[in-house]
Amino acid sequence: MKYKLGDFVRFVDEKLEGYVTQIIDEQMIGVTVEDDFEIPVLAAKVTYVHGHGAESHDEDYVAPVTTVLPGEFKSKGVFIAVVPDAKANALVHLYILNETSYQLLASLTTEQQKSFKGEFAGIIEPNTAAKVYSAKLSDLQLWPKFLSQVLYHTRQNQEVPAPLNVSEQFKAKDFAGAKKIIPILKQQGWLIQLDEPELLIDAEKLKESFFKPAEEKQEVQKPVQEFDLHIEKLRDDHQFLTSSEMMNIQVNAFKHALDGAIVHQMPDITFIHGTGNGILKHELHKLLSKHPKVQTFMDARKEKFGYGATKVMLK
Structure with missing residues (x-):
C-alpha cells in the first residue's frame, strides 16, 4: 500500500479530493472529502497531491x-x-x-x-x-x-x-x-x-505492613465524596507558602484522599482542583493515568464545577 493515513489525494475520474482516513485492504482505501463523508475507493483510482497544506x-x-x-x-x-x-x-x-x-x-x-x-x-x-x-x-x-x-x-x-x-x-x-x-x-x-519512572512497589515493605501489630497500624480516614484541593482549604498559612510548596501539599492531600477512597472501597471520588493555570489538574491526571486501582477519570459535573473538578472511578 503506497498511501498512509493522513495523505492528501485527488480522485482520477472525479473532481474530488480529500484525506486518506482508512486503509481497508491492499487495494482499497477510505477517503474523507470536504463534507466529512468517507468514500471507499480503489487506491489505483486516486493520486497523491505533493506539497499540499500542512507539513504533516x-x-x-x-x-x-x-x-x-x-x-x-x-x-x-x-x-x-x-x-x-x-x-x-x-x-x-x-x-x-x-x-x-x-x-x-x-x-x-x-x-x-x-x-x-x-x-x-x-x-x-x-x-x-x-x-x-x-x-x-x-x-x-x-x-x-x-x-x-x-x-x-x-x-x-x-x-x-x-x-x-x-x-x-x-x-x-x-x-x-x-x-x-x-x-x-x-x-x-x-x-x-514515556521517560517517567514506573511506579514500583516494595514487596518487603508491603509484607511488613501486613504483619505490624494492630497498635502500629495507622487508621486510614474515609475522605469526603467531593474532596476540595484548594490550598486555602488545606492550610491556614497558605499566604506564606511558595508555589512549589503549595503544589506539594495539594498533591500529597490528593494521594492520601485517593488511598482512603481505595481502602474504604468507595466506587468513586471527585477532586476539586479549580481551573487556574492547569498545572495541578495536569499533575493529578498524570498520577491517575498510571494508578493500578483507577478505572477511569473525567471532568466532573461541568454545570457545577466547569472544568475545575475531576471525577475518579475506582476498580
Whole structure:
C-alpha cells in the first residue's frame, strides 16, 4: 500500500479530493472529502497531491534543530503526543516529541494479535517532534499496542540515560482530560510522557505492613465524596507558602484522599482542583493515568464545577 493515513489525494475520474482516513485492504482505501463523508475507493483510482497544506501531510515532519545553550541541559521530556488532524477531523496523528537536550534514536513498532510492524525509525533532534503513526480516534478499541524504543546521544559532557523501552496500549481514560497546547507542535492535543519512572512497589515493605501489630497500624480516614484541593482549604498559612510548596501539599492531600477512597472501597471520588493555570489538574491526571486501582477519570459535573473538578472511578 503506497498511501498512509493522513495523505492528501485527488480522485482520477472525479473532481474530488480529500484525506486518506482508512486503509481497508491492499487495494482499497477510505477517503474523507470536504463534507466529512468517507468514500471507499480503489487506491489505483486516486493520486497523491505533493506539497499540499500542512507539513504533516507531506512528510514525517520534524521541527528545526534548536541549539542547546551551556547550563540549560534538559535530561527528561520524551513524550507521545496525540494531535487531531487540522483538516480531517476523524484522524489523529501520533508524534514522538523530544523536549530533552539529547539527540534521540527512536523506533516505534506496533503489535496486534502477535503480529508486529515497524512504523518508524529515525533520529529526533532536541526540541523537535516526528510523526510516527496515524489512526482514527473513534477506532481506539482497535488500536494496536505501541512499542517505543529510544537511545540517547549527546556530544556534551552529560551522563547518558539507560535506553527507553516502553509498551503502551492506549485506553479511553488517556484521552479523558481536556486537550491542551502541545509544546513544539503548537497544536491542541494530549501528551503522554514515556521517560517517567514506573511506579514500583516494595514487596518487603508491603509484607511488613501486613504483619505490624494492630497498635502500629495507622487508621486510614474515609475522605469526603467531593474532596476540595484548594490550598486555602488545606492550610491556614497558605499566604506564606511558595508555589512549589503549595503544589506539594495539594498533591500529597490528593494521594492520601485517593488511598482512603481505595481502602474504604468507595466506587468513586471527585477532586476539586479549580481551573487556574492547569498545572495541578495536569499533575493529578498524570498520577491517575498510571494508578493500578483507577478505572477511569473525567471532568466532573461541568454545570457545577466547569472544568475545575475531576471525577475518579475506582476498580
